[in-house]
Amino acid sequence: xxxxxxxxxxxxxxxxxxxxxxxxxxxxxxxxxxxxxxxxxxxxxxxxxxxxxxxxxxxxxxxxxxxxxxxxxxxxxxxxxxxxxxxxxxxxxxxxxxxxxxxxxxxxxxxxxxxxxxxxxxxxxxxxxxxxxxxxxxxxxxxxxxxxxxxxxxxxxxxxxxxxxxxxxxxxxxxxxxxxxxxxxxxxxxxxxxxxxxxxxxxxxxxxxxxxxxxxxxxxxxxxxxxxxxxxxxxxxxxxxxxxxxxxxxxxxxxxxxxxxxxxxxxxxxx
Amino acid sequence: xxxxxxxxxxxxxxxxxxxxxxxxxxxxxxxxxxxxxxxxxxxxxxxxxxxxxxxxxxxxxxxxxxxxxxxxxxxxxxxxxxxxxxxxxxxxxxxxxxxxxxxxxxxxxxxxxxxxxxxxxxxxxxxxxxxxxxxxxxxxxxxxxxxxxxxxxxxxxxxxxxxxxxxxxxxxxxxxxxxxxxxxxxxxxxxxxxxxxxxxxxxxxxxxxxxxxx
Numbered sequence: 001x002x003x004x005x006x007x008x009x010x011x012x013x014x015x016x017x018x019x020x021x022x023x024x025x026x027x028x029x030x031x032x033x034x035x036x037x038x039x040x041x042x043x044x045x046x047x048x049x050x051x052x053x054x055x056x057x058x059x060x061x062x063x064x065x066x067x068x069x070x071x072x073x074x075x076x077x078x079x080x081x082x083x084x085x086x087x088x089x090x091x092x093x094x095x096x097x098x099x100x101x102x103x104x105x106x107x108x109x110x111x112x113x114x115x116x117x118x119x120x121x122x123x124x125x126x127x128x129x130x131x132x133x134x135x136x137x138x139x140x141x142x143x144x145x146x147x148x149x150x151x152x153x154x155x156x157x158x159x160x161x162x163x164x165x166x167x168x169x170x171x172x173x174x175x176x177x178x179x180x181x182x183x184x185x186x187x188x189x190x191x192x193x194x195x196x197x198x199x200x201x202x203x204x205x206x207x208x209x210x211x212x213x214x215x216x217x218x219x220x221x222x223x224x225x226x227x228x229x230x231x232x233x234x235x236x237x238x239x240x241x242x243x244x245x246x247x248x249x250x251x252x253x254x255x256x257x258x259x260x261x262x263x264x265x266x267x268x269x270x271x
Numbered sequence: 272x273x274x275x276x277x278x279x280x281x282x283x284x285x286x287x288x289x290x291x292x293x294x295x296x297x298x299x300x301x302x303x304x305x306x307x308x309x310x311x312x313x314x315x316x317x318x319x320x321x322x323x324x325x326x327x328x329x330x331x332x333x334x335x336x337x338x339x340x341x342x343x344x345x346x347x348x349x350x351x352x353x354x355x356x357x358x359x360x361x362x363x364x365x366x367x368x369x370x371x372x373x374x375x376x377x378x379x380x381x382x383x384x385x386x387x388x389x390x391x392x393x394x395x396x397x398x399x400x401x402x403x404x405x406x407x408x409x410x411x412x413x414x415x416x417x418x419x420x421x422x423x424x425x426x427x428x429x430x431x432x433x434x435x436x437x438x439x440x441x442x443x444x445x446x447x448x449x450x451x452x453x454x455x456x457x458x459x460x461x462x463x464x465x466x467x468x469x470x471x472x473x474x475x476x477x478x479x480x481x482x483x484x485x
Contacts, residue, residue: 023317026317035450035453037316037317088449090318135456137451138450209449224392227393227394227395227446229385229388229393241310241320241323242320243318243319243320
């Protein structure tokens with residue numbers, strides 16, 4: 001991992017204790033490398049992240065293909081300390097380094113008909129053992145999506161690093177999405193394509209189990225996962241074996257900034 | 272007794288070395304002791320409570336499967352481990368109890384409102400609790416006094432509940448994970464084949480008269 005220089009951001013959560021680098025990099029989901037939480041750290045080294053290009057296409061005036069190093073060079077990188085709430089009921093506080101997705105969106109000039117943004121992870125079975133499986137856990141490649149206004153929101157970033165250095169492979173190198181008010185699985189990793197589309201795009205977990213994972217996937221303690229409660233969460237690295245559950249906050253505590261995006265919407269229906 | 276059992280073993284062609292039953296318990300509790308030690312010393316990874324909870328449940332399922340392999344081993348391979356079955360069965364119960372305790376105390380912090388909501392609202396918790404309840408009468412009657420008091424046939428009938436416990440445990444594991452990862456499917460397949468073997472065997476015995484009778 002190479003060092004990145006990044007400016008502090010007023011959008012960072014400052015009153016929270018950071019989850020250790022060790023835990024952030026050795027406990028996460030990245031099913032392309034296996035289903036265990038420790039599998040990404042163990043197997044992600046096989047992914048070649050350089051050279052890497054991100055294709056931006058669809059309903060935009062200026063479709064483009066960006067080399068990741070150019071994106072890094074030409075963006076004002078910021079440190080964004082965000083809470084991360086996994087749909088499984090655990091959470092972390094992670095100092096990401098990245099830039100607002102809105103910066104990239106403005107560069108490519110979306111057309112009026114563009115209502116949604118679709119994202120795609122790289123598809124490389126030889127480098128991603130989970131994609132070789134005869135019984136895939138998900139349909140590959142992993143796809144995600146946001147509404148255009150969600151994508152434009154200042155909290156939404158493309159992360160290229162954490163803890164002041166470029167992203168480790170297991171955390172989604174070289175470039176990934178971070179949307180702190182949504183469950184972690186919305187944060188698609190190792191992005192190769194960003195498309196602007198008119199209709200709501202398909203998303204991987206929604207395809208796998210539509211009654212359990214919605215398109216929006218906003219953190220919401222009042223809407224339980226059908227198989228477990230979302231009212232509380234365990235903060236990783238806090239208390240060890242005797243971890244205390246803490247209440248989960250609506251929109252993961254970012255309600256003041258984002259709740260207006262969903263005014264008038266029934267969040268039980270659009271979960 | 273021991274001499275008798277080993278003589279029988281010799282007759283069947285497998286003179287297995289006999290170990291005292293207490294050894295089964297000692298070896299059987301090694302994973303639990305190790306897990307608690309690693310947990311208390313913070314060596315179970317980033318989410319130690321969840322690791323402990325899952326590992327104890329998995330060991331319960333493993334011992335349950337081991338219990339169910341005793342009969343087929345004897346019937347198919349003439350390997351007689353009957354004298355250890357009670358110990359292995361009880362280990363299943365102890366691990367299930369530890370798994371449940373971890374859930375109640377460490378995971379939910381004895382928040383009975385949340386626990387009750389889980390039991391009535393989450394099918395996988397409902398199934399897990401029911402499976403544990405099924406194991407209770409089996410553990411309570413896993414002693415010679417109970418066999419004598421109930422009578423061999425009634426006791427055996429009661430202990431057929433273990434088949435429901437096996438189905439419950441396998442389903443509980445399948446329901447707790449996201450998507451369909453391989454590990455719970457492998458365990459479900461093992462349970463299915465152990466129960467399927469019994470079903471097929473009992474069907475065959477119904478259709479084909481016993482050799483002794485002929």
